[in-house]
Amino acid sequence: MIRRQGQTGEDPRVRILSAGYSVHRKPFVSNQREGIAYYLLRLQTEGTCQVWQNDRYVTAEPGDLLLYSPGDAYELRIGGLPAQSGTEKPSGETIFSGDYYLMCAGSWMDEWWSRLERPGIIRVGLDDSWLNLWREIFREKRRLHDNLQEIGDYLVRALCLSLDRVIGDLADLESFPQKPRFSYIVQRMKTYIEQNAPEAFTLNDLAEHVGLSASRAGHLFRETFGQSVMDYAIEVRISMACERIRFGAMTLEQASESCGFHSYSYFHRTFRSRMGLSPREYRDGKLGSLEQPEEEHVEAE
Structure with a gap:
């Protein structure tokens, strides 16, 4: 009840x-x-x-x-x-x-x-995912006739734990050589990449989002995280692909495209170089007989 x-x-x-x-x-x-x-x-x-x-x-x-x-x-x-x-x-x-x-x-x-x-x-x-938690909390609080305390309880917990993540991320950035005022900017860049990885965004798009030139944004990101913007975007896309290959019902080609790879041959090469096995091998090894694997077609390079 x-x-x-x-x-x-x-x-x-x-x-x-x-x-x-x-x-x-x-x-x-x-x-x-x-x-x-x-x-x-x-x-x-x-x-x-x-x-x-x-x-x-x-x-x-x-x-x-x-x-x-x-x-x-x-x-x-x-x-x-x-x-x-x-x-x-x-x-x-x-x-x-x-x-x-x-x-x-x-x-x-x-x-x-x-x-x-x-x-x-x-x-x-003022990230939308952060703001949405605030909005849901006060919407739930304003429900007069069917207010469920448990929903508000867990929404507040999610907000507080998300704050812990922000504090932890910013604390980690203090060890990097950039000036402290840039910590917030590079965190915004990282969040933008994670949220837009499936889409075809450019370094210019990212730079415009944080109000920097493309060269400055790219340099600041590499100086902070030790990798380029696009290298991190690929890392996020591969992580998404692993989830969809393992738990989804998509074909390998569909999973590739949904994660931002518009060429399956490029996805196949990148996946193998980063994961040490092909997408099909990854799927078969993780899912076993739960799916009937289709043939994997890779365009000639």
Whole structure:
């Protein structure tokens, strides 16, 4: 039987207190310097705001994620800082700020927060897969008559664990020789490749996505990861092909094309050089008698 929120006395491991998207077009202040009583995740999506962290005001820009735990001092200002700061917003300047926010509590959140030393602000970007998790969380929270606590629980867990991956990736990049400000850019390049590997994209497409020249983007990626953009794209395509050959019902030619290889002979050569066996050998060895293998045709080179 499906348990709906409020039908049992059990305390859920993640309790969503509030979630949504806020837009501010007028000056706004939220001052809780005495400390908040919940976990707060706030993703700046548009405009800017100023927040109090580590005894000073810092500016959050689009793509910045703010993280607070119970007891942390929290102050949010949109439209200028106090007069004594000397940074008031000039009169007449447009005020605009948009953000996703999530306030939650629960034993799972306590355990998750304790796993890592978490920064108060981190640049995570505005990737669609990341934003979709936020949207699903507050859509679920707004369902009044069929709200399932368990769905919200696992959506928050997915969001938090995805954040751990981002933090881990950015921490790994600190050991590379590029300047720290490029960490976010190379991570965006890596994500773009992973999401677009099945399509015919070019280095120029990638460079335009991150706002760099093609030569700079290619150099920065190679300097960071030790391989070219297209070499990494092929690596991702081969990984996708392995999954589809092993678990799918596609022919080898169909699997090849669906993963971004528009020439089966090129796919065959590349697969063999990287995996040490042909696509057919890989399929037969992994699936055995589950499929009846078709003949493998490779164009003469």
